[in-house]
Amino acid sequence: MSILTHHFNTKYNTAPFSKIKNEDFLPAFQKGIELAKAEIDAIVRNPIQPTFENTIEALAFSGDVLDRISSIFFNLNSAETNDEIQKIAQEVSPLLSEFGNDVRLNPDLFARVKTVYEQREKLNLNPEQTTLLDKKYKSFSRNGANLPEDKKNQLREIDKELSKLSLQFGENVLAETQAYQLHITNESDLAGLPEGTIEAAHSLAKSQEKEGWIFTLDYPSYVPFVTYADNRELRKKMAIAFGAKGFQNNEFDNQEIVLKIAKLRFDRAQVLGYATHAHFVLEERMAESPEKVKTFSNDLLEKAKPAALKEFAQLTVFAKELDGIEQLEKWDGAYYSEKLKQQLFNLDDEILKPYFQLEKVLDGAFAVAQKLYGITFEEIFEIDKYHEEVKTYAVKDEEDQLVAVFYADFFPRKGKRNGAWMTSFKSQYIKKEINERPHISIVCNFTKPTETKPSLLTFNEVTTLFHEFGHALHGMLANTTYPSLSGTSVYWDFVELPSQILENWCYEPEALALFAYHYQTGEMIPMKLVHKIKESASFQEGIATMRQLSFGLLDMGWHAQDPSYIKDIKAFETEQFAATQLYPEVEANAMSTSFSHIFQGGYSSGYYSYKWAEVLDADAFEYFQEKGIFNKEVATKFKENVLSKGGTEHPMILYKRFRGQEPKPEALLRRAGLV
Incomplete structure (x- = not known):
């Protein structure tokens, strides 16, 4: 019997990572599926x-062993993978999609669910039970339970194929990211680069027993390189390598995979009776339809575009005056933006980084959470972790009761995908009057400490940490009965509200005073720098908004129409980006072939939700600003109506209960300096 299928006899029932071997996973999955x-x-x-209790509730609590195994395994596959784990993922994904379909397409089970659903008016259910019933019924009806047998089989085949393809897509992106290195041996090629970046590149070269410096496509290496390197040819080299992932007609090429995924998603929607994949997805979102998403995006685009064009013209003039650049290219954007920002605000990351030591910033996030929600974080050393760099914390409330277990994993390494995300190893739920507390994790790729310096964060990394920590709070403060409605299990265009709102505290002097201290001198960040951070917050916001909208519109392009006509990914993207394009096209690059959010993560037809949630977060934060950013009453309202409620009621109901009104987009436009 696998260790994974038993109750973990560990502190807080945490995953016993050190005792789990790769070969345990496949038998554990098989056993988990059998139990479910x-x-x-x-x-x-x-x-x-059939009653609500013996059918809907029983269903809600079924499969918990399988869920735990899946969480552990797929989290490792993102943060600590290897060839063996990837091979197992390819094996178990079809099994899981098959099992999911066995449940959703089980006619006898659906008949029971339908019976309860049809009596819903008479059942006297509370709002959470009503939501659960509605979601359970829709999880069948929206996934083919009402279809004839031949269509159900078609659906199974599509789902099996899709689960394999999205895994393959992710593996290819990871392989391409890791395959590229820029090896520099000439010191003059390092001109402009920050000392910390140079030191990290030297350490990497040393670890590979090479001379000089090695730069990679991992964010902490790539971003500083294209932002600061004076050598334009090398910036171009790096930028083209970054944009060519999955688009190189080699063994890791994702072009066919992208076309197949888009087509299969469309076919699936058609089988289910929806016009497109986006129609299917958006039925269960605040936005409701592709038309509404496009209108929302285009309205924002209309407001942002004049600002973006003006900012781009200013950047073009600046680059020409500074270096005689005739035509701004994509590999010039970050570089000249940074230089212009320094000129306008006399502010650059190198001035700021000494005030943002990772450990202090993390303590700052903890302090903000304590002031707002009365929770404390204590590092604990007696629970297992999947890598020695991971830090573990017990989160307690004011009565010293356990709120959550929190894992934090901060640095890039082989086997960890790029970017930053929040996830969970165990959901919160209430069963037999026991409130099972969640195990929540955030995973980032920040600059590692070097021999001479601790990990010092760019301001962008500071906001990233707060962003993921905002998601984590949504998971940790969950207080619902059913695991499937707990924490971040909310409508996708609502999930970014708790993360994005927390970023606002990074700009507030009162919050910065909690953690922004110079790592050597201990002096607090000077107020003039704080004012500059605030002032520069809306710097090039028009360009940034256009960029975000372009990704959302590309996503809609893939998913809100029949993609069968698309044969050439590059040509299709050029068409989709026409309204938002500022820089000349780079022939060797494509976005879709490494657009993991929509082809591997869960953001297909949902990328717009970042902007959608920004409207919510700007409006919500204005409420905090009116009353004070650490105002207990507002914080409690936010905790009780948003953070702890998960997906138990419609997001707009929860939002209005917190705010007293629907969100107004003007708050976002004000914050972005677009009005």
Whole structure:
């Protein structure tokens, strides 16, 4: 019997990572599926008439062993993968999609669910139970339960194929990211680069027993390189390598995979009776339809575009005056923006980084959470972790009761995908009057400490940490009965509200006073720098907004129409980007072939939700600003109506309960300096 299928006999019932071997996973998945099937059979075979308790609730608590195994395994596949784990992922993904379909397409189970659903008016359910019933019914009806047998089989085949393709897509992106290195041996090629970046590149070269400096496509290496390197040819080299991931007609090429995924998603929607994949997805979002998303995006685009064009013209003039650049290219954007920002605000990351030591910033996030929500974080050393760099914390409330276990994993390494995300190893739920507390994790790729310096964050990394920590609070403060409605299990265009709102505290003097201290002298960040951070917050906001909207519109391009006509990814993207394009096209690059958010993560037809949630977060934060950013009353309202409620009610109901009104887009336009 696998260790993974038992109750973990560990502190807080945390995952016993050091005792889990790769070969444990496949048998554990098989056992987990077997146990979950037995639970489903028991529901179906129950001779008593279907009730909310014996059908809907029983279903909500079924499969918990399988869920735990899946969480552990797929989190490792993102943060600590290797060839063996990737091979297992390819094996278990079809099994899981098959099992999911066995449940959703089980006619006897659906008949019981339908019986309860049809009596819903008479059942006297509370809002959370009503939501659960609605979601359970839709998880069947929206996934083919009402279809004839041949269509159900078609659906199974599509789902199996899709789960394999998205895994393959992610593996290819990771392989391409890791395959490229820029090896510099000539010291003059390092001109302009920050000392910390140079030191990290030297350490990497040393670890590979090479002379000089090695730069990679991992964010902490790539971003500083294209932002600061004076050597334009090398910036171009790096930028083209970054943009060519999955688009090089080699063994890791993603072009066919992208076309297949888009087509299969469309076919799936058609089988289910929806016009497109986006129509299917958006039915269960605040936005409701592709038309509404496009209108929302185009309205914002109309307001942002004049500002973006003006900013781009200013940047073009600046680059020409400074270096005689005739035509700004994509590899010039970050470089000259940074230089212009320094000129306008006399502010650059190198001035700021000494005030943002990772440990202090993390303590700052903890302090903000304590002031707002009364929770404390204590580092603990007696629980297992999947890598020695991971830090673990017990989160307690004011009564010293456990709120959550928190894992934090901050640095890039082989086997960890790029970017930053929040995830969980165990959801919160209430069963038999026991409130099971969640195990939440954030994973980032920040600059590692070097021999001479601790990990010092760019301001962008500071906001990233707060962003992911905002998601983590949504998971940690969850207080719902059912695991499937807990924490971040909310409508996708609502999920970014808790993360994005927390970023606002990074710009507030009162919050910065909690953590922004010079790592050597201990002096607090000077107020003039704080004012500059605030002033520069809306610097090039028009360009940034256009960029975000372009990704959302590309996503809609793939998913809000029949993609069968698309044969050439490059030509298709050029067409999609026409309204938002500022820089000349780079022939060797494509966005879609490494657009993991929509082809591997869960953001297909949902990329617009970042902007959608920005409207919510700007409006919500104005409420905090009116009353004070650490105002207990507003914080409690936010905790009780948003953070702890998960997906138990419609997001707009929760939002209005917190705010007293629907969100107004003007708050975002004001903050972005677009009005």
